[in-house]
Amino acid sequence: MAFTNNIMIVRHKLLADLVRLWKNDQLVEKIDRLPIELSPRKSKPLGRCCIHKERAVWRYKTFPLMGLDMTDEHDEVTPLSDYARMALSRPEPDKENIMCVIDEACSSCVQINYEITNLCRGCVARSCYMNCPKGAIRFKKNGQAMIDHDTCVSCGICHKSCPYHAIVYIPVPCEEACPVKAISKDEHGIEHIDESKCIYCGKCMNACPFGAIFEISQTFDVLQRIRKGEKMVAIIAPSILGQFKTSIGQVYGAFKEIGFTDVIEVAEGAMSTTSNEAHELLEKLEEGQKFMTTSCCPSYIELVEKHIPDMKPYVSTTGSPMYYAARIAKEKHPDAKVVFVGPCVAKRKEARRDEAVDYILTFEEVGSILDGLDIQLEQVQEFSVLHTSVREAHGFAQAGGVMGAVKAYLKEEAEKINAIQVSDINKKNIALLRACAKTGKAAGQFIEVMACEGGCITGPSTHNDIVSGRRQLAQELLKRKRAMKQWIDKLRQERTLRQEEFRQLLTGCDAETLRTINEQAREVSLLHFGNKVYIRGLIEVSNCCRNNCYYCGIRKGNPNIERYRLTQESILDCCKQGYELGFRTFVLQGGEDPALTDDRIEKTVAAIRQNYPDCAITLSLGEKSRETYERFFRAGANRYLLRHETYNELHYGQLHPAGMSGKQRLQCLRDLKDIGYQTGTGIMVGSPGQTVEHIIEDIRFIEKLRPEMIGIGPFLPHHDTPFAEYPSGTVEQTLLLLSIFRLMHPSALIPATTALATLAPDGRERGILAGANVVMPNLSPREERKKYELYNDKASLGAESAEGLAMLQKQLNAIGYRISTERGDFSSG
Numbered sequence: 061m062a063f064t065n066n067i068m069i070v071r072h073k074l075l076a077d078l079v080r081l082w083k084n085d086q087l088v089e090k091i092d093r094l095p096i097e098l099s100p101r102k103s104k105p106l107g108r109c110c111i112h113k114e115r116a117v118w119r120y121k122t123f124p125l126m127g128l129d130m131t132d133e134h135d136e137v138t139p140l141s142d143y144a145r146m147a148l149s150r151p152e153p154d155k156e157n158i159m160c161v162i163d164e165a166c167s168s169c170v171q172i173n174y175e176i177t178n179l180c181r182g183c184v185a186r187s188c189y190m191n192c193p194k195g196a197i198r199f200k201k202n203g204q205a206m207i208d209h210d211t212c213v214s215c216g217i218c219h220k221s222c223p224y225h226a227i228v229y230i231p232v233p234c235e236e237a238c239p240v241k242a243i244s245k246d247e248h249g250i251e252h253i254d255e256s257k258c259i260y261c262g263k264c265m266n267a268c269p270f271g272a273i274f275e276i277s278q279t280f281d282v283l284q285r286i287r288k289g290e291k292m293v294a295i296i297a298p299s300i301l302g303q304f305k306t307s308i309g310q311v312y313g314a315f316k317e318i319g320f321t322d323v324i325e326v327a328e329g330a331m332s333t334t335s336n337e338a339h340e341l342l343e344k345l346e347e348g349q350k351f352m353t354t355s356c357c358p359s360y361i362e363l364v365e366k367h368i369p370d371m372k373p374y375v376s377t378t379g380s381p382m383y384y385a386a387r388i389a390k391e392k393h394p395d396a397k398v399v400f401v402g403p404c405v406a407k408r409k410e411a412r413r414d415e416a417v418d419y420i421l422t423f424e425e426v427g428s429i430l431d432g433l434d435i436q437l438e439q440v441q442e443f444s445v446l447h448t449s450v451r452e453a454h455g456f457a458q459a460g461g462v463m464g465a466v467k468a469y470l471k472e473e474a475e476k477i478n479a480i481q482v483s484d485i486n487k488k489n490i491a492l493l494r495a496c497a498k499t500g501k502a503a504g505q506f507i508e509v510m511a512c513e514g515g516c517i518t519g520p521s522t523h524n525d526i527v528s529g530r531r532q533l534a535q536e537l538l539k540r541k542r543a544m545k546q547w548i549d550k551l552r553q554e555r556t557l558r559q560e561e562f563r564q565l566l567t568g569c570d571a572e573t574l575r576t577i578n579e580q581a582r583e584v585s586l587l588h589f590g591n592k593v594y595i596r597g598l599i600e601v602s603n604c605c606r607n608n609c610y611y612c613g614i615r616k617g618n619p620n621i622e623r624y625r626l627t628q629e630s631i632l633d634c635c636k637q638g639y640e641l642g643f644r645t646f647v648l649q650g651g652e653d654p655a656l657t658d659d660r661i662e663k664t665v666a667a668i669r670q671n672y673p674d675c676a677i678t679l680s681l682g683e684k685s686r687e688t689y690e691r692f693f694r695a696g697a698n699r700y701l702l703r704h705e706t707y708n709e710l711h712y713g714q715l716h717p718a719g720m721s722g723k724q725r726l727q728c729l730r731d732l733k734d735i736g737y738q739t740g741t742g743i744m745v746g747s748p749g750q751t752v753e754h755i756i757e758d759i760r761f762i763e764k765l766r767p768e769m770i771g772i773g774p775f776l777p778h779h780d781t782p783f784a785e786y787p788s789g790t791v792e793q794t795l796l797l798l799s800i801f802r803l804m805h806p807s808a809l810i811p812a813t814t815a816l817a818t819l820a821p822d823g824r825e826r827g828i829l830a831g832a833n834v835v836m837p838n839l840s841p842r843e844e845r846k847k848y849e850l851y852n853d854k855a856s857l858g859a860e861s862a863e864g865l866a867m868l869q870k871q872l873n874a875i876g877y878r879i880s881t882e883r884g885d886f887s888s889g
């Protein structure tokens with residue numbers, strides 16, 4: 061372990077000792093002896109007059125570590141055990157203040173700021189004397205100058221004017237470190253924090269050479285709840301990557317060992333901060349605002365609130381990564397308490413404003429907890445977080461990280477935006493921000509403001525020291541970047557990865573990695589198919605469905621759609637139209653409509669087969685019996701699309717009502733393959749409840765099934781479904797998966813889906829450029845298309861429609877591809 065100074069070692073050790081006593085159920089019983097054990101009679105006092113003073117300092121330093129401060133003291137004879145009892149029995153932390161000064165430890169630094177040393181030569185010039193505006197310089201008998209401290213106003217003119225540098229400046233370290241004059245002495249010379257001015261940057265805490273300033277800890281509130289068996293979820297800031305020396309999996313494993321129910325990376329929340337902030341930035345600039353600042357540093361928010369109110373309109377209204385991560389945690393574990401873990405004092409204040417965050421722990425406290433509980437990181441079993449956040453989101457930990465993530469998100473649009481950093485809220489930077497707020501002008505349009513120099517990784521409550529922390533974070537991010545390249549190469553060569561490698565690829569994919577994997581997949585697709593994109597004419601035969609899938613707009617339980625069912629005649633009309641346009645595959649898709657009987661479908665398939673012997677017939681009509689599938693096959697159907705949606709049974713249960721079975725769906729897929737259909741399966745990306753582990757299970761299932769077609773599209777909410785309020789899957793995650801599947805299944809037929817084209821205006825092209833090689837324009841009668849609304853705003857016109865083939869051709873040509881009117885059957889070659 062590396063510590064910046066002795067004070068931190070002392071703080072760490074004291075808390076670790078308290079936690080050790082707590083672990084053994086001896087906190088109340090043994091805490092009274094702790095000061096004596098820490099400073100035994102014959103020991104040498106460190107920076108104090110005697111061991112009795114030192115023991116008193118130990119005693120009072122336990123207060124903030126137990127969530128108390130000096131105002132909680134009854135009298136000097138009340139034993140510490142009484143306070144420990146109070147700490148362990150309080151239902152909730154109850155202190156108003158975030159920080160406190162331990163007056164016993166505050167050594168009452170000198171009030172005087174300037175002193176003349178014996179380096180004074182008693183010179184003739186006497187500039188100190190001549191320039192002092194208050195006449196505070198006197199002379200000793202030997203001619204040396206001295207300051208009359210009753211008259212001196214500490215202006216420093218004498219200090220500047222002395223040609224011998226004989227006058228020294230003596231700071232009060234905490235006061236000097238505070239950028240907003242929030243800490244000052246009382247009449248007894250003891251420092252006090254004025255919370256109406258404090259921005260909780262924590263600079264005073266680490267500046268005090270006597271370790272007299274503390275944040276008020278919630279360590280025992282958290283530990284007590286865990287002991288009582290309550291569910292606690294840790295949401296952990298990205299700067300954790302620079303804190304502990306073992307793998308991040310082991311660090312998260314340690315949280316599990318402490319007793320946390322789950323670990324969620326705040327980087328996951330940072331993804332929402334990035335996208336929201338990026339959109340807000342564009343909007344504000346469009347509205348004519350000259351600049352916008354970030355909003356994720358709570359200390360900066362305090363600064364604006366308390367000292368630069370004119371800046372308020374320029375601060376982004378986007379929530380911080382903690383804000384979004386806490387909501388993810390609450391959604392996943394509604395009955396759990398959420399504990400933010402980070403390097404920051406100011407988060408304690410942000411948490412007070414956020415009902416989704418219940419407690420705060422710092423990295424420093426976590427280091428002490430691990431020591432106190434005797435958890436050896438190197439021996440801890442790894443725990444992987446289940447989520448998908450990009451590498452840039454982890455980069456939030458360092459200065460420039462938010463800026464970098466927002467720019468990466470905005471891609472080409474970012475080129476027009478000049479972004480600057482203000483990292484370190486010091487007096488100079490405050491003046492700069494004040495000037496920006498006042499004039500409404502700034503040197504950049506996007507200003508990232510961080511209270512700590514170098515970003516959160518140098519926060520006041522880190523476990524690792526600043527230099528090692530920064531280095532380790534940078535190395536960790538670089539390692540991740542290299543690993544990505546390695547997994548992509550391996551996937552292309554070996555067509556599979558190990559579990560952990562898939563996990564890393566899915567969780568650590570940043571913009572650059574996505575570009576690389578998309579390029580690799582595109583190359584593979586070009587090698588197998590050239591620049592041909594196969595077209596399939598999609599005929600949506602019925603929007604009636606007996607099922608109630610929670611995600612689907614045509615579910616039985618949606619009373620707000622106008623139902624329709626195409627007649628055989630109408631379907632044949634669509635085929636005729638499609639054939640003339642050049643389509644050689646017709647896809648009949650629809651809900652599981654009981655009125656579309658097996659007989660009726662069989663007859664329709666047979667009619668299409670007879671009229672268009674050179675065309676492929678694809679069905680996508682849901683789950684049927686093996687016999688039914690056989691009948692359709694015999695009638696002339698060649699292909700069948702049936703997405704398994706998710707391989708994981710529990711997740712399947714989250715997406716579908718009781719009575720629907722994932723197992724049954726998988727059986728259907730096996731039957732279809734067995735019968736001889738070219739079979740397609742797939743998933744929705746970002747469906748509610750989907751985790752990285754689920755996606756890996758899906759990848760493995762598809763790897764084993766080896767379907768001829770793989771359908772991967774984003775989940776999009778539909779306003780009349782139980783999932784109306786869920787967020788869409790992302791374009792990036794969809795493109796990543798398209799590329800993964802292309803690298804694993806070079807000859808599979810993979811569509812750039814309508815859902816992807818609905819999610820992003822250039823989604824179809826990006827899908828092709830990520831390895832897809834099929835598009836399915838809509839051939840349904842125009843008057844019915846709007847009624848087949850699986851999700852909000854489903855695209856069915858323009859290049860998504862069969863009539864729009866020319867437009868589609870143009871768009872594909874623009875990216876170097878062309879429409880192929882071949883049947884485009886699967887070929888393993």
Ligand code: SAM
Pocket residue numbers: 611612613649650651652680681682683701702703705743744773774775776777778815850851
């Ligand atoms: N009934 C057939 C079946 O079950 O396979 C075919 C029709 S179903 C509507 C076709 C596919 O649409 C589903 O497999 C599902 O993946 C996709 N889908 C449904 N609702 C969606 C949504 N809200 N967002 C994205 N895709 C959706």
